[in-house]
Amino acid sequence: MIRYLRGRVLGKEAEGFSLLVGGMGFFLQAPAPFLGALREGEEVEVHTHLQVREDGLFLYGFPDGESLRLFELLLSVSGVAPKEALSLLSTLPPRLLAQALAEGDARLLASASGVGKRLAERIALELKGKVPPHLLGEKAESEAALEAVMALAALGFKEAQARAVVLDLLAKNPKAKAQELIKEALKRLR
Known part of the structure; x- marks a missing residue:
């Protein structure tokens, strides 16, 4: 191997x-x-x-062992091929993907290209609660992040895409206020 x-x-x-x-x-x-x-x-x-x-x-x-472990965890689900696992890792940052798997968030998983509603539900069902804690890290979302995601969704951006960008920004600046997150996210999403 x-x-x-x-x-x-x-x-x-x-x-x-x-x-x-x-x-x-x-x-x-x-x-x-x-x-x-x-x-x-x-x-x-x-x-x-x-x-x-x-x-x-x-x-x-x-790029890291965390992404590799998520990839292999996704492959453990019946019906998930490498193509779908790569699509999920391409769409969602590793911490957000781990959080979505741990919480069984099928809607967020279905935002990846090639992952339909049924497959997302199967992944969510089979992996809910099975994500090792070290892959989750701290709870990624704060009130500011939730507010920023909702505002971006109201502006017409896909919620999963907005959440991914906001959480990436939040990882770089954990004390950012909602207005700062929205402003920076708009620069990236346009």
């Missing part, structure tokens, strides 16, 4: 990237935020999951 690689990024494609490790090139599929942050030629450390199927070997790469 390949669990970790460190190497130089050779190039990126729509669904993954090539990594040069000790003279060998590996192709890894990855969540969109991680893939977007990679730069050709840079040295990176990648936590990996190797899937062996009859049609080939597939390697998936993540």
